[in-house]
Amino acid sequence: MYQSKAAQLNTSLKGGFCRRPYTLFKKTIDGKNLTRVENIIFSAISSFSGEDARCKLSYSGFSERYNVSRASVARTIRKGKAAGLIEQDKSNRACASYRMAENDMTGGYIITEDYLYHVLFSVCGQARKLTRATVDVLSLIKTHCDNKNGDGCFTGSVRSIMTILHLSKRTVQQALKLLLNADLIFRPHKGINNRSKSEFHINKTFFRKFENAMRKKPAANGKPASEVRTPRFVAEADARADRERFYAQRRSQAEAKVKPFRIALDTDPIYHNLEAQRRPLSFLIAKADVAGDAAQSKELTAKEQDLTKRMLQRMKELGISPEDLQPPYRCKLCNDTGTRPDGFRCTCYPLR
């Protein structure tokens, strides 16, 4: 699975990208918005043509770059021509050549790298290709973050992303969730609702390493499928290691704060003795429950409760409260583990 896609990347896609005018996301044909496939194909024609230039991609060229079937390419080009959106130059019979009837880049554009349609990203432990809508959301954020004249981030609400890209709320929310889970983007500041703005950053370390690796010339014999694939996994492993280090550090900082209290209790003979008596009880209670010995379970539970009470009393005498033993984790959602109770990655991981 990795192999074939990676091999395709090697041959034709490294470094390819397309400028997609904002105006195309608003474009309609017969009152309907363009589909995601139509959008990328028209964007490519717009991107590769100009006053004198024509886009000379063949059907197979479009199909390979954007991971679209040749039939869809043919259908889209037919539709674009019929609607007067694209013009075909027939003077050059050797290959097809197109341009947009009107090419309006003045409203600005976003950049989509070709590889985004091909690479399998690891999301929640699964290798997944991004949906076209997710590619669009990522491209929007990435274009803003990569803009050298910008402030290195994308600031926008779910609603503004919906409006710019012409996507539904659900689609935008799902795309953001996936991109965050895959660590492809970070959200250091989250708006309180769909209308308020969040701040998004891309995972610069990952993209820089990955894109550099992609631009390297592959060896001539088709061997190096692994060359494309390896850096991605290395980059992912690096990102994972960074992340784990970050959270381990946060946890140890929080746990260091409770350590003096813990030591005070452990070195107190009375508390220590009570705790030693209580320790085996939960196992014994569970065993009694499994054996169906209700009387035994009840007796042990009462004993456990009594010991707990006496331990709390002893703590009070020593001037220690139960809260003193709770590490002050900075993130209440994940207790500085990076993983929330629902299994999703926490969004508290900052850009560094």
Ligand SMILES: [Zn+2]
């Ligand atoms: Zn968290």
